[in-house]
Amino acid sequence: MKKIAISAAAIAVAALGFASSAHAQIPSVVKPVRLGVSLGAAIPTGDFGSVVNTGYNATGSVALQPPALPIGFRIDAAFNQFGFKQGGGNANVFGVTGNALVNIIPGPALGAYAIGGAGYYHESLSGTIDNGTPQNHFGFNIGAGLNIPLTGFNAFIEARYNRISENGGSTSFVPVTVGVLF
Helix, strand or coil: CCHHHHHHHEEEEEEEEHHHHHHHHHCCCCCEEEEEEEEEEEEHHHCCCCCCCCCCEEEEEEECCCCCEEEEEEEEEEEEEEEEEECCCCCEEEEEEEEEEEEEEECCCCCCCCCCCCCEEEEEEEEECCCCEEEEEEEEEEEEEEEEEECCCEEEEEEEEEEEEECEEEEEEEEEEEECCC
């Protein structure tokens, strides 16, 4: 976990340094439709965090930003995997979410945004003796991020709390990711 956090912090510092030095040369152009990818750590919380270790997150995105509006939309397909603390195997969470994105600090330079929405999550187990029955549930996510304009694309750093409603309980985790939108 410490290695993942240190790596993510180093990438963030490098990206911020590059963005601040390169920004003076970059005209701000907002594309109405962009595709993106992001990677990072997925940190389990609550009861889920007591049975699994920190895992990883990989996400693909389609972002829609209508011109002249402070709100945008993003559809994310995310895969999260967590290793069990005891007994081996993994807990897998695949989700597709629709999100609203609101610029808190808009502008051509480094900007902050809030993001949140709802989606459908598929939970399964792998690599265990009892792979269990996969389950599908609705859930929500809410978080914030930093947008970093670069030449021809935008980088971002983001953290989002995800909570999946289940019969008699819930699964929750926070992916902390670094990504790009083209």
